[in-house]
Amino acid sequence: MNLRALVSVTGKPGLFKLIGQNKGGFILESLDEKKVKSTVNLSTTKMATLEDITIYGEEDEIRLLDVFQTLKESGKETPDAKADGNTLREFFREIAPGHDESRVYSSDIKKIISWYNIIKDLPLFEEEAPAPIQQ
Structure with a gap:
């Protein structure tokens, strides 16, 4: 089973796929039907991979x-x-x-x-x- 790129973000419902990184943080794509992309700054937000939970x-x-x-x-x-x-x-x-x-x-x-x-x-x-x- 490969859940390495899947993450949970504190304060946000659902699951996200880690798709990249930029100067502002990590770029995530939601796994729900909307497929919304967002950037998460790790200095203000906690993230955990499903593999580590x-x-x-x-x-x-x-x-x-x-x-x-x-x-x-x-x-x-x-x-x-x-x-x-x-x-x-x-x-x-x-x-x-x-x-x-x-x-x-x-x-x-x-x-x-x-x-x-x-x-x-x-x-x-x-x-x-x-x-x-x-x-």
Whole structure:
């Protein structure tokens, strides 16, 4: 799975694809149907690649990539991201067993489900992740 160029931007809904860099910051393209391009200045905005995001676990952190892979392989239909907290929590217990229920909030689960729904039909699951750069 290759999610290296996909990012979440603090304060902005949805997901973005990193497409370039200029003097003002990074150039992003939204992954929703509008395909809007914008520039983000990293000195004022936080950005995280999906590849680097983890979820609190009872023992170890759970990589978001692993949750997405489990969702894809299970073939389960995701609940509506606007469903009540109990429905989301029950679903997430199946998909991410061992997550720390006291630190993973319903809002986190909603965000993960909405992100998955954005990327599930993209060819990202078939692409291999690039090898890490050796120094």
